[in-house]
Amino acid sequence: MGYSLNHRETDALFDRLAAEYKIYAPKRFAKQGRYSDTDIVRYDEIHTAEEIVWDKKSDFSAKEVLTPVTEPIFYFTEDEYRESGAPKKKILIFLRPCDINAFEHQDRIYLDNGGFCDSYYQRMREKTRFVLMECTEGWDTCFCCSMGANRAEEYSAAVRHTEEGILWSVKDEELAPHFAGCEEVDWQLQFIEKNQFDVKIPEIADKETLAKLKKHPMWQEYNDRCVSCGSCTLACSTCTCFTTRDKIYSENAMAGERRRVHDSCQIAGFDAMAGGHGFRTTPADRIRYRALHKVHDYKARFGDYHMCVGCGRCSARCPKFISFPAIINKMSAALEEIAAEASK
Structure with a gap:
């Protein structure tokens, strides 16, 4: 079912969803970019439609929502430990087709890797729903079409941003009640078909x-x-590589927390x-x-x-x-x- 909501109506929708969901989307952080007086766009919780960045690819991916750069996994004392708490609310993430496909790989690594299931990722993933942001043009570093990741099907809702507001296409029955009374429209989701350049994928025979x-x-x-x-x-x-580090509380050397921290195969000493x-x-x-x-x-x-x-x-x-x-x-x-x- 398709709906048309202006920005004010979208903000009211977010208010309704907030009782059940934490909403994440690409968000601009002023003066926090790599260079002086530049901004950075990364995923963070949002509350209004105005906070969503539509015209720029996020500098970092949506994986930070489910697997933060630094994440406490349990707390310990000298004789016991306690697992960190699971999220209370469900999670709704606005992201583009390539990032939805990326989560398919994250799921493969964390949830079904030789029979191993990462419980910390699983508890986040089970609460997560995706809102696909229509992407028809891409940017100068994109090559999703060559990788076959320019289209996605696994989403709860899809959106198109316009000057007047946001067009919604809702697939998930759990979300449908929140759109009761909204203006219904028919519109067709579109995907990018060609990037600015193509990549020739190597085929290694043996x-x-x-x-x-x-x-x-x-x-x-x-x-x-x-x-x-x-x-x-x-x-x-x-990428899914991480390491673990213990933080010892200074007031009690026998108490602290174990954290999962992103790591990289590109850093010397990783192996x-x-x-x-x-x-x-x-x-x-x-x-x-x-x-x-x-x-x-x-x-x-x-x-x-x-x-x-x-x-x-x-x-x-x-x-x-x-x-x-x-x-x-x-x-x-x-x-x-x-x-x-x-x-x-």
Whole structure:
């Protein structure tokens, strides 16, 4: 069912929903950007339609709502521990198709990974509903069409922003009662069909080809460019790596909390083992690992889609202007070289 609400009516809708839901959307934070006097757009709780940023892609993904950068998981004393509390309200998140598809990968990793289910993620995900924000143009770092992530079906409602207000399409019966008495309209949700540039996805035929790609000289340029800061993975909508840290309360050295904290395979020491051994000791090694994980390893393991959804946040956040789609295209070109060499 479709509805048309102006901004005032949307604010009244949010007031009704607030009794049951916490609503999250891309929100602008003035003067908190990377550079002086710049803003940043990231996900946060909103209460009015005016707070939602429609004309700019968020600098960080919606995964921060379900898995915050720092998250207490339990509290402890010298003789007992207590699990952190679950959210009281349901969660409603406004997000674009690529981010909805990204949550499908998050679900795979956290909820059905070799029979393991992460209870902290599960309790958040069970309370979460998605509102799809129509996206028909994209931005200069997007390549969602190449990754097949420009369309999404798993959402409770979809919205189109106009000068007059917001058009709503409601699929979830739980949300429908909140629209009682609203003006009904027919409208068709649209999706972006072409980005500003295309990416050629590499197809790695066998382990022998994979081994040759890993040794290809294309990776060496990143030893000079990448600074291993991890900004790309922090902004990534599909990365899930984390570590745990204990915070000890100063007034009682035997009491504190254990926190789950985002971590990154791009940071030196992430793969450190006892005895000082490391698997990926250079920036080139780490970028190669990430690139192959996003456009080969994940699909090879689960057999459906590549992990990358083409949101382009990694390229936008990189302080050295390393383009991830450019890496993917270089991988495809390297594979063509390897195939040509093998055919001689």
